[in-house]
Amino acid sequence: MKRRNYVLRKVVFAFFTLLAVLVFNFFLFRVLPGDPVRLIIHSPRMTREAQERIRIQFGLDRPVWFDAEALREGDLARAVDTQFTAYVRNLLRGNLGISFASRRDVSDMLVERAWRTVVLVLGGDVIAIVFGMALGLIAAWRRGTRLDTTILLAALFSWALPTFFLGIILLILARGHLPVGGMATPGLKPEDGLTYWLDVGKHLILPTLTMGIVYTSEYILIMRSGVMEVLAEDYILTAKAKGLSTLRVLRDHALKNAMLPMVTMIALTFGYTVGGAIQVETVFSWPGLGRLMYEAVEKRDYPVLQGIFLLLAVSVILANLLADLLYAVLDPRVKGN
């Protein structure tokens, strides 16, 4: 019963967070200075009529929030026919508007870029989770030894390295052996099958390595402290006293309990997948969402930015919700309060 309450509360909370983000996301781009039409129109001698045509095309001829004048006249339908209601209506239909720059559908652009980011980030995430947990576990078990010190120092060092710096260093080191940037050699397409994917694989090595190194260190540090805390518990001593093997103590007693903070970490890692790759995508010219966001900022392409922000927020909220729900399954202590 109590657990059901917990789940319900988390879901409701996530839902309202999402609503707040939707509203905030709309106004964030309306409080910025300047007439958006000026961002779309570049021509100095464009006539007023032509400017108006573009204003209508982008729905900017309507009031932003609500039409006070129409409300006074009692025309409720017109009063709420605003940019905000259009935004909500379109959102519900999955329509994120059209880009100022390319005039393409923002949803299409996001879908195109999202799978590329996922391809990029998955490898790095898997490396980080596997290596990070393994090394963190070893360091905690061999606490105080030279091995532990080495792992700890290496982890602290690589964690302190800015991602873009590490990326640029790797890029220069591998220059001539691995491609400098991009997702595939220009001209190759997914239709080319294996040739394409092997080429993508070659392009993936450097960015994956960069992300892997940076994220691994984070996992090592959290895993190490988590396991160390658990190892100090009485039940570990009991397990050892029972004569269980090292492996069994670690696997059945230590690891399971140390997994709780890791679950949060992993969920968050996936939640931030979309936005977390901006630096890596920028260094390695990877055509994913991070690059799209970077370019949209440079071009002040607000509809695209709005779409990406929404996607970011939704994925973080969902990942958090997932972590909360997993907690309920993994940790019997998580109940009502």
Added chain:
Amino acid sequence: MKKSWLYVSLALVVILATLLAACGPQPTTPTEEGTAPPPEEDEPVTLRVGTTYIWDTANPTFGWYNYTLRYLLYDTLVEEAGISDFVPGLAEEWEVSDDGLVWTFKIREGVTFHDGTPCTAEDVAWSLNWTIENEIETFSFYLYNFQEVVALDDTTLQVTLSEPVGNMEYLLMYVWILPRSVWGEMSYDEIMEFEDMAAGIGTGPYKLVEWVEGEYLIIEANEDYWRGAPAIDRIVWQEFATEDAAVQALIAGEIDAIAADTIPTTAVQTLEAAANIEVAVMESTTIDELIINSHENGTQPESLWDPAVRLAIAYAIDKRQIVNVAYLGFAEPATVIVPSSLGDWHNSDIEDIPFDPEAGARVLEEAGYVDSDNDGIREDADGNPLEYRLYATEGASNARILEIISDGLAQVGISAPPTLMDEDSLIGLYPAFDFDMVYWGWGLDPDPDFAMLIFTCDQREEGGWSDSGYCDEAFEEMYFEQAVTVDHEARRQIIWEMQEKLFEDRPYIVLTYANTIQAYRSDRFTDFGLEAGDILWKASILPAHAVE
């Protein structure tokens, strides 16, 4: 099983990584840096270009990026062979009636669009009229003056203007001739939403083949191009997220050339030292200036109107140091608004105010600005200190430039602490002209008209392009006179006078004329033209060819 999950996944990752590294297709890039891959028989000659942004859309009616690329797809009646050097394009020759109103063009015979449809005078007339009727954003305004466009026969085009223009060649250089077969049946909305690669169909030397947004774009030689098929069969534009990555790719031999405005000045030394790379330093039309608020309703202090104060500011700016610090020497100290790259439009008679803080201080002293309270800042007769707001957009180089300006001003007794702000906030100050001085830079058209237009009074209205707020009756008169003066020499004289007027009134203190830096693999390609300030410009790339 359960015991070994950790080891299994570890092993899997290692195997996967090794596989990816080992089984990838053999690198098309040379393993040894600085050597070109061996030429293969029957391989098309492919030029690979690195750029930071290919373009926003294939649709030419609202695409604002990469005119260099678009000019390889489309033709214009008049072309630009070098900056401000106009030569015949689809029009072989032209003449103008004595009143300057009727222009007759002889259109080249036998030209076809990429889809095989012919491009006669009739088609050119249709394209121009279509551009005017639909108010095509990117280029209709160059035709603002066109009253009637008709084809008299297959090779004769007649244009009637509402009033004479002094820069017909320049205006026509911007208007691409597009095929009726693609655009003819579309409504305005359909034109604006057209995304198909057919949008790239023109009569130019290259055909648009493929574009993957964010990755690459491929164009291929048009065998039927009226000048003959170009020597380079294929051009691949590859997008890099940073300028540095493009530079690294050039050094590694993954690309053969870098697009304009893509090489940071800090990378030039590295590139010059690298084997088989040629760095091209060319003139450009980019200027940097200090804008001084000249709007009568602006929020600047009264003293900023005083010509003596403006002269002292000019004396206080060390343009040479700005060139060295911000451009590492790849620019020239500037005088007037029209840069020297625009040929004889640039008023070369004007001698610049030298960097001389002492002279600046003297000017202020004589005009009655003295430091009465010994705080290092001079005051006017009413005791108001000479304190100004000095703005620029964020950026490391801008920060250094503002410091140089601010330090110089301090030496003449003017306080102007540097403030960096984000571009939107800076632009947000414009409607109310709520600033004193702004450091800014932009690129001019190859004709001086637009550079002069922005100093006319109308441009201060909403939607205008005035950034100084300048408005002067005598200047205004000259502007409208040059606009309708067809004779080059007569127009040049007016343009020179206008530059002198601006130089003396100082709504702008022009600081630098920047260079364009590009680089290419000299072991693979050669003979690029340099006059247009871009080695990938149509006139520059047509003479280029692969190294034998």
